Amino acid sequence: MNRALRRSALTVALGLCFASGVNAQSNTAGAVFGQATAGDTIVVENPSTGVKRQIQVGNDGLYRASSLPTGSYRVTLQRADGTTSVRENVTVNVGTGTSVNFASATAGDGSATNLDAIQVTAALVNPIDVSSVESTTILTAEQIAKIPVPRDVTSVALLAPGTVKGDDAFGNLASFGGASVAENAYFVNGFNITNSFKGLNFATIPFQAIGEQQIKTGGYGAEFGRALGGVVNLITKRGTNEFHAGGNIFYTANSLRSTERDIYSPDGQLISDNSKDRDPTETVASVWASGALVKDKLFGYAMLQYGRESGSRSYGDNISVLNNSQTAKNPNWLVKMDWNINDNNMLEFTGFSDKKESERDVYSNPQGVSERQNYLGTVHDETGGNNYVMKYTGFLTDSFTLSALYGTGEYKRNNYAVNAAGERLEYSGNVSPANATGIIGASGCPLVTDGRPDVAAGLTPAITSSCAFLGQNLGLTDARDKREQFRIDAEWQLGSHLLRFGYDTDNFKSRDGEASEGGVAWRYVLRRGEDMVRRRVFQTGADVEVDSRAFYVEDNWNITENFIAYVGLRWDTFENKNGEGETYVEQDNQFGPRLGFSWDVNGDSSLKIFGNAGRYALPIAANVAVRGSSPSLYSQQYLHYDGVDPVTGVPINPSATGDARDDLAYLNNEFGLGKDPRTIASKNLEPQYQDEYILGFQKAITDNFTGGVRAIYRKLQRSIDDQCDYRVLEEWANDNGYAIDSYNPAFAYCHIYNPGSDLDIEIDMDADGTLERVRIPADKLGPDGKRTYKAVEFFAEGQISDKFFLQGSYTWSQNKGNAEGGVKSDIGQDDTGVTQDFDYPELMVGAEGYLPNDRRHTLKLFGNYEFTDQWSVGANFLYQSGRPINCFGVYADDPVGYGAGYFSCDTGEVDPDTGSNGTTIVKRGSAGRTDDIYNLDLNVAYRPSFAEGKLAFKMDIFNVFNRQKALAVDEFGEDSTGNPLQGVTYMTPTVYQAPRAVRFMVQYDW
Incomplete structure (x- = not known):
């Protein structure tokens, strides 16, 4: 018994x-x-x-x-x-x-x-x-250990219903409920670890130290904000009266990874030979100990983790001539202390480090083959930092609880390079006038690319630099992000009312900047039928800041024993500051009401009907100020040339064409000077927000297994982006008798506004030092921002038997609109909050349709079965339908200079609206879909009886059937000058499913 x-x-x-x-x-x-x-x-x-x-x-x-x-x-x-x-x-x-x-x-x-x-x-x-x-999935460390899943927070979050993997261009991130990957919030023990610079990463803790991972996919209460997508909440392990210690090693051998597929164009042309690539060999070792320093009073948990990755990639394609060998190291740690001062007062401390250092050795590589040649240099990156959190909880009475949290965190983003001659290349971050490079140790070796159609088709060798090796912009050696957070929360039980209220402040500061390798970026193009070269200089650098404050109050009211009503109210305030510490946007008291109910139908927790409605707001990311409200330089000129330097790839004797369309231009009026903060944002700017509605039920199928259904509807009610259409400003100037002078810092082309609303700004039209009040009607600026998400989720979870647990979900969803959100997955643009969407009305022609995170059908199943006390197997299965495909190209005669950035493509037909031959609008997401994918991961674990459960061995096999379907394809149907790319590079896969890999684990607990 x-x-x-x-x-x-x-x-x-x-x-x-x-x-x-x-x-x-x-x-x-x-x-x-x-x-x-x-x-x-x-x-x-x-x-x-x-x-x-x-x-x-x-x-x-x-x-x-x-x-x-x-x-x-x-x-x-x-x-x-x-x-x-x-x-x-x-x-x-x-x-x-x-x-x-x-x-x-x-x-x-x-x-x-x-x-x-x-x-x-x-x-x-x-x-x-x-x-x-709330709609929540919780997975404990014990459960995560039993299923084959990569050891990272995003991979665990992707097990929850309603989540899909975001585009690889932004790293390993998840999209929640149709939102972009830049709209989520992440917490560790109550401390916000979201990196608010772009919203595209977060602080990490040693994976072994995670005790529970809570994934909020929707309906979260007024306590949570600053997110339109989802919330990931991590709770670390902690010490107890019983002493525990242990260690493990996870090893993923390169030799047991399958080879990544070669990439071919639709006409069969080899684009990338991956036969000699070596994906990383990964080793992660951890040791930990926990116990009581004073029984029932003071506890500690400590963990050290060291990880190392090493691999190489040979870019055997027709464009790139670089070959990389990369090594990454991450010596991380975490400490958790708990002090039960007495029965009514508790104090917690959490400290952790997620530093990571990587070195990428770069070699030259012949075009079209995989063959490592001369060493060019090494790129050094350092990321991460230390985080410290203190929290107090006081049970002041039986019915009143008070908690207070204070935490600080740092995240470095340091970057520099050393070339083959031993010269250090770094960027000072000081934005310089037009002709200065701002690069220390550039050695006259700039970034050179070749975008001519014959090169893309593999018919002509590309012009490149044989000494440039970064292949990217150079960042700062002291780029960093710092957070300081304070919050206080209270809970008060008043009869049938459970009241919760609180206040929090979040101060986030960033230092960031970048510049083109060598100070100048050259690109050879075919322009108006002529071979020309484009010269670009790009520099940014600033210290920026986002200050957020919020107050919330909520009531869980037991109207009857079986029926709970929830009412929540939240007020958010956001303040964004530029590189001079000046406020350029302040949004006060954005109101976010939340309503919900939970009905225990039978009174025994066997059947529940629930629903909620909520409004959620999101601040403007910190990165917006680096270019939008601080000194930045972005100049461009098209030139003729007599020849090409065989070493540097730089054009010989570049000269002006004499055509005004090719003359030196300062894109977006970024000419290296400061910007007046009063001229950046529309005076009627309101916070962006989204409304969400959920209705569902959950029922006990057996004593230990439940299932349910919920329907979700999300609608973006107001968005924020920038618009850069100088033509409406010129029109206003002409209508109001001003002689426009655009060459002055107060005349910013790009302004932050709410798409669909009037633009109400101050701007110095004639450079006389006086700002003019300018109002541009919304109908001259383009459409309003649209995004909707509709979904039905079926979910089931629990114990089939005492040896078999299973969890699964099926989600039907539809994600539509004219803008994805913070980022633009279509083209891999990570300028969070200021993508090219809405810059000009022409860019939004045809923009409404199925968005990049639209995956119509998703089935997830995972679980574990214990054959005996010693042997068990786990499985993780995913089926998902493909994502929409676009066809980007040049619209009409490229009226605003965005090249192949429009929803327009050469189809060989005549556009009935413009009369243009071979050009037509291709509506967003209407050019087809990528392949449906499925993936099966399996594991087997052995716990020998002689070790009394202390020793464990495990082997995980990811992508058992080595399925390598395309996750994304090249969506450019034309090049930047309008030449068709169908049958050349258009529809060429850019990312495949990761090939089969095997991971081993040995762990000992005592």
């Missing part, structure tokens, strides 16, 4: 862990709630840490113990007559409420009926959380 109870307890507890219903609790802790007799005492205690809460049952027969650190608890009912009832092994997960009832109902006077007076040893909890209204 006891053995059966213990097995049942484990099964139900694991079932609870898989709940992806709706939750709205603290972002670092959970709660225990339930029914008992009014006046009785409930004691909630964690035997492993000594954390104890003692609660009096209210007059309504309800009790709640909140802000409990995650773990396993004992819940004891102490009756007035001295008898007790006990529930053991009650699992508390982050952000969830665990129901533990000692009465099945309460009478009208608050007294309990049907009391359970028998002491048992079982986790009598339900896998359906009926206490709150």
Whole structure:
């Protein structure tokens, strides 16, 4: 009997862990709630840490113990007559409420009926959380270890319903509910680790140190903001009274990786020979220890992790002549300290480092083959930094809890290079006038590319530099991001109302800058039928800042014993500052209401119907100020030339063409001088926000397995972007009698505004030192921003048996609009918040359609089966339909100079609107879809009985069938001068599924 109870307890507890219903609790802790007799005492205690809460049952027969650190608890009912009832092994997960009832109902006077007076040893909890209204998936460290999944936060987040992998151009990131990858928020133990410079990365902790990962895919409460996509909340492991230590090694051998596919153009031309590529050999070793420094009072958990990657890539294509060999090292650590000062006061400290150093050796490589030749130089990058967080929690009364958090974090983005001669190349970050390079040690070796059609078709060798080797812009040696965050949260139980309110401030500072390798970038092009060369100089550099503040209040109201109504209110304030510390955008008190309900239909947590509606706001990313509101230089000129230097690739005797269309131009009026902050943003600028609606149910299929359905609708109600159409400013000047003088810092071409709204700005039209008030009607600027997401999610999770757990989801979704959001996956543009969308009306012609993250069908299944106490297998399966494809090209006669940046493509037909031969608008996402994909990962684990469960071996096989379908393709149907690329490079795959790989693990715990 006891053995059966213990097995049942484990099964139900694991079932609870898989709940992806709706939750709205603290972002670092959970709660225990339930029914008992009014006046009785409930004691909630964690035997492993000594954390104890003692609660009096209210007059309504309800009790709640909140802000409990995650773990396993004992819940004891102490009756007035001295008898007790006990529930053991009650699992508390982050952000969830665990129901533990000692009465099945309460009478009208608050007294309990049907009391359970028998002491048992079982986790009598339900896998359906009926206490709150968020769409959440929680995975514990134990569960993650049992399934074959890459050891990173994004890969775990992609297990949740409604998430899809973002474009590879932005790294390893997830899209939540149709939002761009730049619109998510990430937390560790309540501290915001989102990198707000672009929103495209976040601080990381050693993966082994993650105790729980909570993935909020929608409906999150007023406590959370500054995100339109999803929220990823990490809870670290912590010490207990029992000493634990251990270590493991994960090893992914290059020799057991399959070779990446060669890339061919649609007409069969070899584009990239990958036969000699060597994807990284990865080794990650970790050691850890945890225990009590003072029993029941002071606990510590510490981990050291060291990772190393090494691999090489031979770019055997017809364009690139570089061959890389890269090594990356990341010596990381984490420390978690917990001090139970007494039963009513707790103090926590979290410190961690995610530093990573990488070196990329670059060699020359002949065109069209994979053959390493001369060493050119080494590119050095250092990223990451240290983060420190302190949190206090005080249980001031049985019904009132207060917490306060303060944290700081740093993320370096240092970059420099050393060429073959030993000369160091670095960028000072000081933006210089037009002809200065700003590069130290450039050695006259700039970046050179060749964009002529014959080169793209492989018919003519490309002109390149045999000494330039960065292949990218050079960043700063001291680029960095710093965050300082403070928040205070309170929870107050007032009868049937659970009130929560709080305030937080987030100060984020960034130093950033970049410049073209060698100071100048040359590109050979065919322009108007002539061979010409384009000369560009690009420099940025500034210290910028984003200050955010928010206040929220929310009420979870038990209208009846079985029905909870949720009301949340949030006010966000955002302030963006430029490189001079001047405010150029301030958005006050963006109102974000949240409403929801949870109905425990049967009163026993077996069937729940839920719904919510919410409004979510997002600040402008810090990177916008680097070019948009600080000194920057971006000049361009088309030139004739007499020949090409065989070493540097630089044109010989470049000369002006005499055509005004080719003359020196300062793109976007970026001519290396400061910008007046008053002229950057529209005076009527409002925060961008999105509305979301969710309705669903979750039902217990068996005691330990649940399933459900939810429908989601998201609509972007207001967007923010920049527009750069100087023509409307010239028109206004002419209509109002001003002699326009664009060559002055106060005359900014690009302005931040709400697409679909009027532009209301100040600008010095005639360079007389006085700003003129300019109003441009919305109908002259282009359309408003549109994005909708519709989805139906079917999900199921839990224990099929005590040896078999399974979780899965099927999502039908539709993601439509005329702009993806913060980034532009179509062309890999990561200028968060200021992509080329909305710059000019012509760029938005044909822009409405299916967006890059539109994946119509997604099926996910993963789980683990234990054959014996020693052997188990895990599986992870994904099926996903393809993404939409565009055809970009030159619209009409390229009226605004964006080359092949329009939804326009040479189809051989006559455009009925423009009369242009061979050009027509190709509506967004209408040029087809990439292939559907499926992927199966498997693992097998062995825990030998002689080691008493302390030793484990595991092997993971990723992409078992070595499926390598294209995840993205080249979407440029024309080159920048309008020459067709169909059958040449258009539709050529650019990214495939990762080839099969094998990972081994050895782990020992004691």
